[in-house]
Amino acid sequence: MNIERFDNRFKKFSKSIYFNHSLKKLNWFNIGGDANIYFKPDNLHDLIEFLKICKSEEKIFVIGAGSNVLFKDDIFKGAVIKLSKNFSRISLLNENTIIAGSGVLDKSLSEFAAENNLGGFEFLSCIPGTIGGGIRMNSGCFGREFKDILISVQAINRLGEVLTIPSKDIIFGYRSCNLAKDLIFLSASFKGNKDKRDKIEQEVKKLKAKKEKAQPTRIKTGGSTFKNPIEQTNRKVWEIIKESVPNKTQFGDAIISDKHANFFINKNNASYKDMKKLIEFVKENVKNKTGIKLDLEIVLVE
Ligand SMILES: Cc1cc2nc3c(=O)[nH]c(=O)nc-3n(C[C@H](O)[C@H](O)[C@H](O)COP(=O)(O)OP(=O)(O)OC[C@H]3O[C@@H](n4cnc5c(N)ncnc54)[C@H](O)[C@@H]3O)c2cc1C
Structure with missing residues (x-):
């Protein structure tokens, strides 16, 4: 249309x-x-x-x-x-609960929680998305995901009706949730646990350093391209890609990161077609070499 x-x-x-x-x-x-x-x-x-x-x-x-x-x-x-x-406001509802607009950046929620002596949000400092994207993807790292801190989501449907959905009514999976695809999330409430600001900030620093060491930053990427194939193997997808795909594989300006083989990068002026070719090439090579079927983590917008 x-x-x-x-x-x-x-x-x-x-x-x-x-x-x-x-x-x-x-x-x-x-x-x-x-x-x-x-x-x-x-x-x-x-x-x-x-x-x-x-x-x-x-x-x-x-x-x-x-x-x-x-x-x-x-x-x-x-x-x-x-x-x-205007959808990026953030406030403390009570001493353990934060309400954040869907446009708030994950790292801002993490900082706000630390300022208010609330632990449990440290992992968000490592995810470069917003609350809205985080809920949709059930994003996470270092063993924690959105589902672990979410109390409820406020959303709007295509009819313009505003709904409040408690977290217990949502089925979260690995980088997924079962909320209707046409819902727009407006805000969400989150629970934390009382802790000392210094301790929280130390943990954030530690996680950021760990992330920086393992993954490329400040580049044109969508983060992890494929999900770890947890139902087929407990090996990490970057490892599987590294051993299945020839080094320096490139389509136009679409390349695989040297630092983390599951991060695909637009080196300069890659097109969707270049990136899609790289994705398909990797998928096919992994299937041929290992029998493992990879699923995308990044969202292809049709
Ligand atoms: C360098 C880098 C590192 C990354 N590291 C991690 C990581 O450690 N862990 C991890 O899980 N992910 C990681 N990612 C992926 C990404 O940051 C997360 O998936 C993030 O939560 C996406 O949020 P976003 O706001 O950017 O969403 P977008 O990319 O804009 O959208 C993603 C999906 O969310 C939907 N969406 C966004 N906002 C709303 C809304 N308000 N209402 C309804 N749907 C909405 C979109 O329609 C789309 O389907 C990384 C990405 C990069 C580039």
């Missing part, structure tokens, strides 16, 4: 809507074509209005920090929504 530029239905959002907007700068890979519509709602009211105006068959994709998505080079025929800074 193509949402047209001169569609009068969207006139009222003239300050927060962009037509034929490039998606390249909105994601860590720095890859992608234009979106018919890019909408940055100022507030919940505008978001509800927008959803009500869009017909149910119109394609909508919500983006957070764009650290786990790969967009196609073609036009995205629909609307990409990114929540504005």
